Amino acid sequence: MKIEDCFYLGKIVRKYSFHGELLIKLDTDQPELYENLEAVFIDYKNTFIPFFIESSQLHKSDLLRVQFEDVHTEAEADSLLKSDVYLPLEFLPKLEGNKFYFHEVIGFSIEDVNFGKVGIIKGINDSTAQALFEIDKDGKEILIPVNDQFIVKVDRTKKTVIVDTPEGLIDLYLS
Template identity: 75%
Template sequence: MKKEDCFYLGKIVSKYSFKGELLAKLDTDEPDLYDNLDAVFLDLRGNLVPFFIETSQLHKSDLLRIKFEDVDNEADADALIKTELYLPLEMLPKLEGDKFYFHEVIGFKIKDLNFGEVGIIKGINDSTAQALFEVDRNGIEILIPMNDEFITKVDRANHTIEVNTPEGLIDLYLED
């Protein structure tokens, strides 16, 4: 399994017991969707390795208490702290309407209600306070905030996202 075929679920943050149980902080708005997993992939030195789950249960809102098969003591558990958890992309819940996962809109066209067709989404920059669409318009990069107020329609069938950006935002990138 390759990382690009998976999504980041969370990270193991601490031991829970001396019997090898661990606590993982989940990166999700709906942690209860991941309460009864059979297995997850752990990123061990850049390789995704499957780990089978004996038991798991939610522990405080966004923490998952996990007992892996063959992790039976503190030393085994210590070795897994700070390890990232991944699941295959097909396990992501389907989103509908104007909600979307970042990876699924790469390659979509962006159309602005005032400007017209802007370009193709080449990536998402989520390292800033507000995530940004990275849009390629004939070799010029245009950054559009992923603001719910700007996104008017997500058309999955036609691979298009319609936005209504403030007047002049797109033109800023096109002026010499």
């Protein structure tokens, strides 16, 4: 399993008990979907390792309390603290309509209702306050906010995202 075949589920943030139980801070709006997992992948010292789950349950709202097989001491649990946790992409719930995962629309073309074909989505920058579509138009980069008010339609069949951006936004990048 490679990292590009997976999605980030969360981070191991602290120990829960003296028996090796750990708390994973889940990076999701629906933590209940991940309560009964059989295994996860942990980025352990830059190696992607599967860890099988003996038991798990939600703890508070976005924490998953887990007992991994073969992790039964504080020292074993300590070695996993601050590790990132991943799941294969097929575990992501399917989204419909105009909802999408960022990785899902990479390579889609993007069209504006007024401007026409803008270009191809090369990536999504989510390190800013507002996530941005990174679009390639004939070698020039255009940035459009990923904003529900701008997104008219996500057409998975045609691999196209149709947007309605404020007048002049796209032209800023082309002048």
